[in-house]
Amino acid sequence: MKVLILGSGGREHAIGKKLLKDLYSIDLYFYPGNGGTDQIGKNIEKIQTPSELCFFAKKSAIDLTIVGSEVFLLEKIVDIFQNFGLKIIGPHYLASRLEGDRVFAKYFMNKYGVRTPKYEIFSCYQKAMDFLEKTTYSVAIKTRGIAAGKGVLLVKNKNEAKKALNSIMKDKKFGKSGNQVIIEEFLQGNEASIISIFNGKNIIPFLSSKDYKKIGEKETGLNTGGMGTIVPNPHMTNDVWIDFKKNILEPTLEGLFLEKLTFFGFIYFGLMITSNGVYLLEYNTRLGDPEIQTLFPLMKSNFLQIIQSSLFQQKDIINIHWKKLCSCCVVLSSKGYPEKYESGKIIEGLHSLKEPFYIAGAKKEKGKWITSSGRVLNIIGVGKSIDEARKIAYDKVKKIHFENLYFRKDIGL
Template identity: 40%
Template sequence: MKVLVVGGGGREHVICWKLKQDPRVTDLYCAPGNGGIASIATCVDIKATDLDSMVEYAKKEQFDLVFVAPDDPLALGMVDRMEEAGLRAFGPKANAAIIEGSKAFSKQLMKKYSIPTAKYEIFEDEQKALDYLETQPMPIVIKCDGLALGKGVIIAQNLDEAKQAVKDMMEDKKFGNAGSTIVIEECMTGPELTVLAFSDGNTCIPMVSSRDHKRAYDHDEGLNTGGMGAVTPGADMTDELKARIQNEIITPTVEALKKEGRPFKGVIYFGLMLTPEGPKVVEYNARFGDPEAQAVLPLLENSLLDIVDACIDGTLDQVEFKWKNKCSCVVVMASGGYPQSYAKGYEITGIDTCGKIVFQAGTALKDGKLVTSGGRVLCVYDEADTLDEAIDGAYEGVAKISFKDMHFRHDIGRTLG
């Protein structure tokens, strides 16, 4: 089979790595890819959001499968376009990917179908949002409605911070048009948990749970980032809790989308909070999380291609899932200054000799050398019988890798609260 993976980060590296293990995948391509992906797939210099060029290229090359991995091209309708061109594509169509593309839509969907989530209000007028904040307890959560690279969520500790967040989003357009509409919601309390799940539009099967660490610095301090690391399992869940998540959140979400004429085929990311009242939805994503995918997919013993086929064909209920009985940890090594301004082009050393699996995100090949090319640069992975062993192993790998101004958190997996 000839397969094209759309995207160029750490998530796409682990997807390519997993697909490469299937003997049916004879030709693997990735657009645009990165310096690490280039070692296992042919990289093609097309931006993930350039739908016209991507569809034209896919038609020309006649791929047997196009795996659309990132949020932006999904929200823009790349899967729709591929299917219209007669190509087989994995991922939700645009009308289903809206559960990530619009937080206002997803909140209204949850309200309509009684899916547990935080209380909220939606605002398109800045002054009305500011007036509303005056009546609310702090802390409070302010979210851009649209896609903002995982950074359009502010947890304001006091009224001044909350008002500044509204101004940044709506007046100063810090996140572009993503902040033209905002969602203000109560700040839920409890441990966070990520549950990724495969869906064929009817059946939705969860993967092993994970926990992402969003804040830039140790002790969950600093700005929100795309993710500084992840571990599995994300929590010590009882059978009762697993059943509640499936019956109160996962299944009702897929059924709600189907009832709305938006059947979801692909991967749904359930960002959850385990509150004193039970599990509630923090957010949906319409694809694999990053870096959660890097922590979860290496534990999957099934062929990823088999599962992708089942999602597309509506036969997911016939798949028997098999997972390694292991814990895992991924530590993200980022450029100094991320998620704000940072320099690029620094040589990276130590990957080949660190003794761990390293999924590359913001890397490029320049004059035969691997250099930094983004905010999140590397994802160092390890797995073990216990979470502590997996964490220690990942950090052993981190210690052997080097590039100028590198930054990483030292407490991934240690602050599961």
């Protein structure tokens, strides 16, 4: 069987490793991939457009394509592949806007009664500024586009608000993503991520996870693509699960049907658990990174079979079995990420690292591993408790060294 995985991070390396564990005889292809994916499959080069990628898949008789990165979804990769009769896991373009267009997502939530924080939408800088002048509470300012997961700025006063608005709407820090902004009520509480699979009929949640998005400890500094995760999330109690299913999952499912946005793929709920209930902050329409790197080591079920039963509508409900353990992921990054950082640093200790771990931004040159991106490695610890998983992960982290290495020391605390 030939499987193509689209993306270049730790998530794609994790998907590949899990598939190989489930079916060792599988042939894996990655576009564009990284140094880790190159060790377990073949990285595809010299492709520039979705159409060329589709041609490659057709010519190479690829049986199944899994979209890892949201970038491809917004380039209509699923629509293109389906038009050529190719099997692909992911939402078509109209459904992918639930992630790619925050304004569309907010309208969808509002229309179908999905509980979400209060918000206002602005296309004009001055009107946004006037609104903030009258605001007495902390807010989140979000770009309309996703901006690689970095287009959310939390502000606590008018000076921070003006600085944030200037960077988004005047300096165009996030490009066209910032042509419109959402100013959203800032909620106090605990975040949770619920990655789920959607088989066109039902949304089946995975275990809960807690993502650490900020670059600094105690959730300070700039937003990143994620600096670590723990599974399960201790704040997802039975009562919170019931609240989530009633006020977020079920109305989302209803909306997907009524808007004709059904697809075969993944949907991720970014939640805030407050004293007044659970709220939806955002949708993602693919597997979370680094959440899925933390989830896969606990998944007992065959991931390939889960995908196939979803894609071929073999079952209305998919049962996913999990180990009764906990996991902790620590992301090792290049100092300076998510802004300026240096690459090309030699990584030492990788050869002695025990599984599970995933390559996010590294490549092998002349027998040596070197850094090639902002997020470099995902180190995973698995144990009977979060504390044990955390200790194992950080013990493994001590074995890795490279110049300008940075990681958060509070993942799982």
